[in-house]
Amino acid sequence: MTKQSLRIAVAQTTATADVRSNGETVRRLMREAGAEQARLVQFPEGFLSGYAKEQIQDWGHVDWPAVRGELEQIIALAAELRIWVVLGSAHPLTPPHRPHNSLYVISDQGTIVDRYDKRFCSHTEITTFYSPGFEPVVFDVDGYRFGCAICVEINFPDLFTQYGELGVDCLLLSAYPVDEVFEAKARAYASINTYWTGMALPSQTSHLMNSGVIGPDGRYVAQLDGGEGLVYADLERSAYSVWFDKARPWRRTALLGDIYRSRRVDDPRSEDRTCF
Numbered sequence: 001m002t003k004q005s006l007r008i009a010v011a012q013t014t015a016t017a018d019v020r021s022n023g024e025t026v027r028r029l030m031r032e033a034g035a036e037q038a039r040l041v042q043f044p045e046g047f048l049s050g051y052a053k054e055q056i057q058d059w060g061h062v063d064w065p066a067v068r069g070e071l072e073q074i075i076a077l078a079a080e081l082r083i084w085v086v087l088g089s090a091h092p093l094t095p096p097h098r099p100h101n102s103l104y105v106i107s108d109q110g111t112i113v114d115r116y117d118k119r120f121c122s123h124t125e126i127t128t129f130y131s132p133g134f135e136p137v138v139f140d141v142d143g144y145r146f147g148c149a150i151c152v153e154i155n156f157p158d159l160f161t162q163y164g165e166l167g168v169d170c171l172l173l174s175a176y177p178v179d180e181v182f183e184a185k186a187r188a189y190a191s192i193n194t195y196w197t198g199m200a201l202p203s204q205t206s207h208l209m210n211s212g213v214i215g216p217d218g219r220y221v222a223q224l225d226g227g228e229g230l231v232y233a234d235l236e237r238s239a240y241s242v243w244f245d246k247a248r249p250w251r252r253t254a255l256l257g258d259i260y261r262s263r264r265v266d267d268p269r270s271e272d273r274t275c276f
Contacts, residue, residue, distance in 0.1 A: 005236035006144045008170070008198060009033035009041040012211035012224050012231070015176075015202045017055040019063055022048050023070030026087065027077050029230055034081035036232060039108070039141055041085055042200045044211075045151050045174045046101060048074075048089035052129035054176060054204070056090075059099060059129070064092050071104070079110025084141055086148065088174045088200070090130075091115060098131045103148045103174055105139055114139055116148035120156050136162055144169045144235055151175035154185045164193035164248075170235060174200045183209040191218030194248040196235055203228050216243040 011029050016022055026043060033041040049067050050056045067089065078085050084107055091102040100117035107113045117133020118125075126132060136159075137148045147168035153159050154173070163171050171193075173186060183199075190197040197214040203226075212223030213233035217240065221233040237244050253259060 004238070005234045006040075006142050007036070007038045007232060007234050008213065009036065009038040009230045009232050010198045010200050010211050010213055011041060011043045011047075012201055012203050012206065012228055013044060013047060014228055015044065015047055015051055015055055015204060017050045017061075019049060019066045019070055022050070023073060026070075026074055026085075030074070030077055030081060030083060030085060033230055033232075034083050036230075038230075038232060039084060040146070041083060041230070042172050042174065042198050043085075043087045044200045044202045045088040045103075045176045046090060047174075047202070048087055049099075050090075051088075051176050051202075052090070052101070053124060056129075059090075059092075062090070067092075075106055075110050075112065078106045078108060082108045084108050086146075086172050086174070086200075088150070091117065093131060098129060100133055101125065101130045101150060102133075103137075103150065103172070105137065105148070108141075116150070118150040118153065120153045120159065122152045125152075136166060138163070138166050138168055147171045149173045151177065154182055154189075157189070160189040160193055164195065168195050169237070170196040170198060172198045172200070176202055177205050177208055180208050187214050187218045187220075190214040190216060194240075194243045194251070196221070196233070198233075216240045 013025055087104045090099040092099045103116040104112055105114040114137050116137040119133050121130050121132055139146055145168045147163040186197055194216045201211045206226050210224040213221045215221045222231045224231045
């Protein structure tokens with residue numbers, strides 16, 4: 001059943017190499033989000049395990065049993081609180097394969113219903129740290145459709161277009177940004193593709209931008225003002241009826257091209273592009 005509105009929470013957290021500390025932070029913020037009636041809470045890229053190149057320099061230093069143990073506690077708490085969780089973490093594969101850079105999608109029933117594995121990794125990530133994924137991930141919460149993306153994928157417009165074609169209402173973009181232009185790209189994609197964008201970032205990058213939720217018009221619905229914590233946004237399609245009911249379907253029709261081909265004119269003044 002589609003609810004009129006759906007509240008989401010987006011986290012800004014200090015990433016560490018201490019898996020147990022990261023797990024405790026996730027659970028504390030889950031409880032805060034649950035108390036504020038959020039249906040979903042989103043965390044930054046690589047947060048639970050620590051992110052390669054920053055907190056992690058060698059996968060051999062990661063306490064993988066501890067990562068699993070913290071994840072199991074998070075899953076159990078999601079069921080207790082009846083809240084969805086989108087959690088950034090490395091996902092270990094069978095040795096000698098490198099981990100995926102992933103977002104676990106944990107349902108309010110306490111199950112991992114899907115996992116998004118970063119498809120477009122940076123040069124350092126793909127040559128030293130991670131194995132790539134290959135599939136988009138979409139899931140529905142109370143009639144609202146979500147998609148997932150991670151960090152450097154911001155540089156690949158087709159990925160964001162694909163999620164628009166898959167009918168997402170909100171794209172969850174978890175990242176560890178390195179420049180200010182990242183924010184401009186996220187706002188542009190939200191507006192071009194007509195969906196909300198939840199942007200979960202570590203507090204270490206708050207000098208560049210802060211975690212927040214961008215509306216389908218490219219403007220922030222809500223944004224943290226530095227530090228750590230959660231920011232909340234109520235997704236409500238009726239508040240953006242022009243974008244969802246008019247702009248989105250018109251753009252899809254326009255891309256098909258028939259409305260233009262049917263109006264093509266046979267005129268020498270159209271054909272000759274060298275004169276007035």
